Amino acid sequence: MSQQSKVIILKPPHPEPIHNGSSKPHRIAIIGVGDVGAAVANALILRSVADELLINDTDSMLREAQICDLSDVSYVCGSRTRVQAATHREAGQADIVVITIGSRHFRGETNMQHTFRKLSTIRSVIGSMKPFGKETILVVVANPVDIFTSFVYKLSGLPATRVMGSGTWLDSIRMSNVLAEKTKVSKSHATEPNSISLPILGVSGKSQLVAWSTTSVGNMPASTDGLEARTQPSPSPSPSSSPSSTPPPVTPNPTDREATDKECNYRKDRMLHGKGKIPLGIGSLAARICESILSDQGQVCLISQYQPKWDCCFSSPAALGRTGIVKTVEISLLPAEWQDLEETAKELKEKLDLIHEGQ
Numbered sequence: 001m002s003q004q005s006k007v008i009i010l011k012p013p014h015p016e017p018i019h020n021g022s023s024k025p026h027r028i029a030i031i032g033v034g035d036v037g038a039a040v041a042n043a044l045i046l047r048s049v050a051d052e053l054l055i056n057d058t059d060s061m062l063r064e065a066q067i068c069d070l071s072d073v074s075y076v077c078g079s080r081t082r083v084q085a086a087t088h089r090e091a092g093q094a095d096i097v098v099i100t101i102g103s104r105h106f107r108g109e110t111n112m113q114h115t116f117r118k119l120s121t122i123r124s125v126i127g128s129m130k131p132f133g134k135e136t137i138l139v140v141v142a143n144p145v146d147i148f149t150s151f152v153y154k155l156s157g158l159p160a161t162r163v164m165g166s167g168t169w170l171d172s173i174r175m176s177n178v179l180a181e182k183t184k185v186s187k188s189h190a191t192e193p194n195s196i197s198l199p200i201l202g203v204s205g206k207s208q209l210v211a212w213s214t215t216s217v218g219n220m221p222a223s224t225d226g227l228e229a230r231t232q233p234s235p236s237p238s239p240s241s242s243p244s245s246t247p248p249p250v251t252p253n254p255t256d257r258e259a260t261d262k263e264c265n266y267r268k269d270r271m272l273h274g275k276g277k278i279p280l281g282i283g284s285l286a287a288r289i290c291e292s293i294l295s296d297q298g299q300v301c302l303i304s305q306y307q308p309k310w311d312c313c314f315s316s317p318a319a320l321g322r323t324g325i326v327k328t329v330e331i332s333l334l335p336a337e338w339q340d341l342e343e344t345a346k347e348l349k350e351k352l353d354l355i356h357e358g359q
C-alpha cells in the first residue's frame, strides 16, 4: 500500500503592524544597538510595532551582527518588521528615533567627564540626523536620561511634544508590582484595570519622587493612611473582627512604603550584580512607548518630558499619540511631595547650566 506523504505548512501568525489608516510604512530607527538598543529592537519586532527597523551603530561589525540576529527573530516570530542598516541622516527621517547610545567609562574618568563625552557624541549624532523628518519623534533612553532628554530637546530644535525620554516609568512599574505582591492585589498590566498604579515622578535616579499619595488600586484612589496633610486616624479594628472577616485595605502606610522601597532597591541591586546590565526591561518599555505613539490611542505613559516651569526635562505622565505628546497629565501632590519635586528639578536645572557653561 502506497503511503501518501503529507506536507504540513506552518504559517507564522504575522501580527499586523500598527497602521493608522495611512499606507505609509512605519519606520523606527535605533541609534546604538548594544545591549539596550538590541533589547528595544527585539521587543519592537516581537510586537510588529513597525514595518521597518533602521539600525545604526558606529561599530559596523556589531551593527551587521545585530541586523542578522534580529532578522532571525523577525522570521522566527513571523513579524512584519524588516530590519536594515541606516545612516544617521536616514535614521533622522524615521517616524521615531530611539537613542540608545552608550560608551564605556575610561579608567579614572569621573561621572561628569563621562557625561560630557557622551554629550558630545549625542550632539554630533543629532547634528548629523538633521534636518529631521516632518513627523519625527525622538525617544531618549541613554543615561543620565533627563540630562540627555533636556539636551536633545534643545539641540534638535523640535517642538517639546516631539522629544521624550524613558524616564522613571520602569521603576514605577516595578514598584507598583512589588506593592501589588505585598498587598496581594493583581499585578499591573496594560490591559488589566484591577491593579496598583504608583507613579514615580521627577528626575530619574536617587532623587526621583515616589508619589505615594497618588497610589490607586483598580483606578480608584487608595487610602493614603499615614501621609501628612491628609491624615485620617486609621480605624482601630473592632474586637470582634477577624482577619478573615475584614480583609486589610490596600494602604501604602509608612511600613508598606519602606518595605516596598527596600524590596525595589534590593531587586535592582540583585539584577545589576547578577547580570552587570539590565537591558530587557528598559528595552520592552521603550518599545511600549513607541507602540503608544504609533497606535495613536492617547495612552497615558510616564515619560521624561520638557517642563517649561523649570526649563528642563523630567518624568511626569502624558498621553501619547502620532504627534508625540498630545496631552500632559497633571497629578495633584501633597505640599511636601511638591516641595521635593521642586528641589530635584532645581538641582537638575543647575546641573544642566553647569554643563552648558563647561562646554
Ligand SMILES: NC(=O)c1ccc[n+]([C@@H]2O[C@H](COP(=O)([O-])OP(=O)(O)OC[C@H]3O[C@@H](n4cnc5c(N)ncnc54)[C@H](O)[C@@H]3O)[C@@H](O)[C@H]2O)c1
Residues within 6 Å of the ligand: 031, 032, 033, 034, 035, 036, 037, 056, 057, 058, 059, 062, 100, 101, 102, 103, 104, 121, 125, 141, 142, 143, 144, 145, 166, 167, 170, 277, 278, 279, 282
Ligand atoms: N533609561 C534607562 O533606564 C537605561 C537602562 C539601561 C541602560 N541605559 C542606557 O542605555 C544606553 C545603552 O546602554 P548599553 O548597555 O546598550 O550600552 P552598550 O555599550 O552595550 O551599547 C551602546 C552602543 O552605542 C554605540 N554608539 C556609540 N556612539 C555611537 C554613535 N555616535 N552612533 C551610533 N552608535 C553609537 C556603541 O557602538 C554601542 O554599540 C546607555 O546610555 C545606558 O546608560 C538606560
